[in-house]
Amino acid sequence: MGIIEKYISRELLSPFFVVVIILIGLFVSFSVARFLTGAVAETLGVVAMLKLVGLKTIIALEVLVPIAFYVAVIYGLSRMNRDQEINVLRSVGYSDRKIVRTIFMVALPIAVLSGVLSIYARPWAYAESYVMNAQAEAELNTDRFQPGRFYGSEKSGRVIFIRKKDEHAKYMEGVFHYIRTAENREIVLSQKGYQHPLELNQWPRIELQHGKIYRLALDAIKDSTIQFEKMTYFDEDTQTQKYRRKAAPTRSLWESDQPWDIAEFQWRISRPIATILLALIAISFTRTTPRKDKADKTFVIAALVFAIYYNLSGLAKTWVEQEIVAPSLGIWWLYGALFMIVMLRLPELQPSFSARN
Incomplete structure (x- = not known):
């Protein structure tokens, strides 16, 4: 990796880690406040409550990681554009194609991380949290009861x-x-x-x-x-764990022909794809005139685009579960649409994988 690639990577990864830490902090604070008002802290104790918060955080990371990198790409490239660094790179022969390729290479390990969290860590965390919630809500758990x-x-x-x-x-x-x-x-x-x-x-x-x-x-x-x-x-009501697809192993979902299992499986394996496509879409938002008012508008539009995507992804999953959309099409129509948007807004992307600069 050359000096320029290392510099761009640092400009993306630094805000990425900062945003991830901020999002995790907000999520943990919200979760602790919610659990303190429930039966978990009283029933299982503070240590178990903190473990449950940790499990919920692991579940949330599959969404927080793509969001954080999406924001990091927009912030990092916007700053470089505002400080004329992008124009300097172009003047020394470092084309937009090379910039996109560098960002793609940075996005790959983050996409792999998102996939590992979604395929392996998320179902394990769901299984553990279901057991702990069942303990806290069990009818024969007298830790919840007051005498008299x-x-x-x-x-x-x-x-x-x-x-x-x-x-x-x-x-x-x-x-x-x-x-x-x-x-x-x-x-x-x-x-x-x-x-x-x-x-x-x-x-x-x-x-x-x-x-x-x-x-x-x-x-x-x-x-x-x-x-x-x-x-x-x-407590007989909790002796037998019910089947929960969010806690099911990914392999069992892959072998299932039930629509809700198919929807969950497609959701899990789509996380790496979503991470990369969102990062590439984020690049297109930074190609504006380097002025503060333009940058502010860029962040508003980018936030709106992500909100639309997030709601559509939930809707696509629901349609598969309800058999409105065939499993073969599944949720992939959404990512096909995202791919088309990427190709339209980044015309230099396709040559970046077939041509050499």
């Missing part, structure tokens, strides 16, 4: 009451548990209870001691009473 109050779930027909609780030792006294099923009604009364400490990737479980179970059948003749010394309850 009834807690009910209309979905499961469960009602729980705890007369007294030791927050630190996880011990409870006077436990009342009512659950409604299709066959009967079950009431559990226990003198003591113990909430096992929650660990990551483990479901909540409660150990009850010295109690009775009253099973009231719809047919009164079948009512029964069971006395127990010790019994362990698991």
Whole structure:
């Protein structure tokens, strides 16, 4: 890599890293504020909450990275254009074709990074976050409960009451548990209870001691009473993880013929393509007269173009999921349109891959 290529790369990568850090900081701040108002911090603790924020950040990076490089290309080339550096490069024989080729070479490793995040890191982070969210929202997770109050779930027909609780030792006294099923009604009364400490990737479980179970059948003749010394309850609603395509391995999506799986697969593998095409489109926005008012207008137009693209990409994915668009066409029509825009606005791009300067 020559001196000029190194200089252009530095002018792009410096704002890229700055924008990435700013976007991550904003995302993390928003996520922490949202989780603090929910049950995650109270239920799983601060350390687990921070891990969940980290997982959400990994998920968001597949979008933040292309945005950051898009902004970096516009900012870096606009500054070089404003300071007449682009004209100097042209005067010494460094053509626009070479500038585009240099930016393309810088975009390639960033596109690979975006692809790795989307294909591998994103589904792993989704799988981990689903488990942690299930732990925090589990009905039998008594970390969420305050003594002296009834807690009910209309979905499961469960009602729980705890007369007294030791927050630190996880011990409870006077436990009342009512659950409604299709066959009967079950009431559990226990003198003591113990909430096992929650660990990551483990479901909540409660150990009850010295109690009775009253099973009231719809047919009164079948009512029964069971006395127990010790019994362990698991949260049945979270014992089986539901299939979630965002957490599914990319290979399983590739082998699936379901439209929602196809849409998710196409979304993942399109991230590197989107990163490169957006970077090339960003180049065209910097070819303006080097004046401040023109530069300000350029950023507004560029932001509008990205907003349109982002909304269309979500719409394209939804159309595949709803079978409005055939899987063979999928979301690729959008990137075909982006490619045409690139070729129209950068006429020197095609020769840059077939001709030698």
